[in-house]
Amino acid sequence: MMHMARVAWNYAEDERLLHSEAGPVGRDLARKGERVAAEQRRTAPVSPDGSHGREPGYMRDHISSNLDRDSLGLYVDIGTDAKTPNGHAYPLDVELGTRPHTITSHGDYPLRNPKTGQVFGKTVEHPGADPQPFLRPSLDVLRRE
Structure with missing residues (x-):
């Protein structure tokens, strides 16, 4: 004997x-x-002197988590929207490190340290920076749940 059932899905x-x-x-x-x-x-690194003319903790203080939805469904956007005054998003530079590079003044003025008054000239050879991972390792908290 065959039994049949009717299922009504509540969408x-x-x-x-x-x-x-x-x-x-x-x-x-x-x-x-x-x-x-x-x-x-x-775990975000904080420069004791600040960076890019920002107060210490600027990048850390701009970390957020936002639940949203797109055409695929729900997602959560986690991270920091910290940028340098000229608009460069630098948290990935902190996470991954940087290679040595040249920094050039964007005007007819020398680069300088606004806190000390030290003048560097129109270009500076930056030695690069070591990686300081804090974004990817933060996902490990979910493994410990």
Whole structure:
């Protein structure tokens, strides 16, 4: 004897549970995003003198976690939007390090240290910087849950 069952799918409830920012999946994703952002804030390197004319902790203080949705569904955007005064997003330079490079003045003036008044000239050969990973390692907090 064959038994048949009729199943009625509640698409609105499916949407609420799995795809809504207020549903359990969205809340869990937001919670995990904030945990990763908190770990980034805890481990981000902070220059005691500041950097790029910014106060110490500028990059760390701009770390955030934002739950959003696109055509593929929910996602969480975690990281820092810190930029130099000329608009360069430098957190990846901190994460990955930089090679030696030339820094050139963008005007008819020399480069200088505004705190000490030291003048360097119109170009400077920067020695590069060692990597200081804090973005990728922050994901490890989710493995420890």
